[in-house]
Amino acid sequence: MPRVKEFDPDKALDQAMQVFWRHGYEGTTVSHLMAATGLLKGSLYGAFGSKEKLFLKALSKYGEDFRKKGFQKQDPLDYLQQFFQRLVDEGGHTKGERGCLIMNSCVEFGRQDHIRAKLSGRLFQEVEKNLQSAVVAAIAAKQMPEDTDVDALVCRLVGGAFALREMGKFKRDRAYLSHIANGVLDEIGLKII
Structure with a gap:
């Protein structure tokens, strides 16, 4: 046998x-x-x-791996800075050529109605909720104004993350990627070096 x-x-x-x-x-x-x-x-x-x-x-x-890097109980502004720092660092390296599997899948499947698209959409919502948790925690810790429009800020953070992942696929210019990140982070007083 x-x-x-x-x-x-x-x-x-x-x-x-x-x-x-x-x-x-x-x-x-x-x-x-x-x-x-x-x-x-x-x-x-x-x-x-x-x-x-x-x-x-x-x-x-991939979603499980993302959750392990998600916002826990750390300083929320430190988390947001490290989150965007990691995106810039990875985008400026060959690692960035693949982008993000969640975002890639959302783009590939769009609004299709099958299980692959639904899972991609659910994981994208987790990315949004992760950033929202950090923003809400920053407001609670008085690191951001109480009247911060959480939904609008989260949209800008997600948009910035998406832009960094997509741009990192073909433009490995760390300074360029830092400008994108800093444009998003400026309103909350953070900066990528």
Whole structure:
């Protein structure tokens, strides 16, 4: 009886996530996934069910990774500065060429009505809620005026984050990316160096 080759499902999921992140859902082929994971088509489908199910697991894992970096109980302004600093740093490096898997997926699927689009939309809402939590905490800590329009500020922060991720895909100019971040952060008295 032939020996079954064992593999690490978490490692294969990470490898698949990298492929989806680079090529998008539609641009990713089973051949890409097989090459990245080292699995044959039957093993890939046996382990993950389908390309769509694998994508959903990969996107969910990306969401879990994002949550780990989310706002907790730290100083809210420090968190916002570090959040944007990380986006500038990653955008100014080859890491930035992929952008953000959540935002990439939202752009790819738009307003389509399928599970991939719905999961992307839910994760995007988590990004918004994460930034909203930091803003609300900053107001509670009297680091921002009590009359701050939270929704409007969160929209600008999300827009700035999106711009940094998208611009970082093709413009690896750290100074340029810092100008974008500082334009968004100026109204709350923060600055990226």
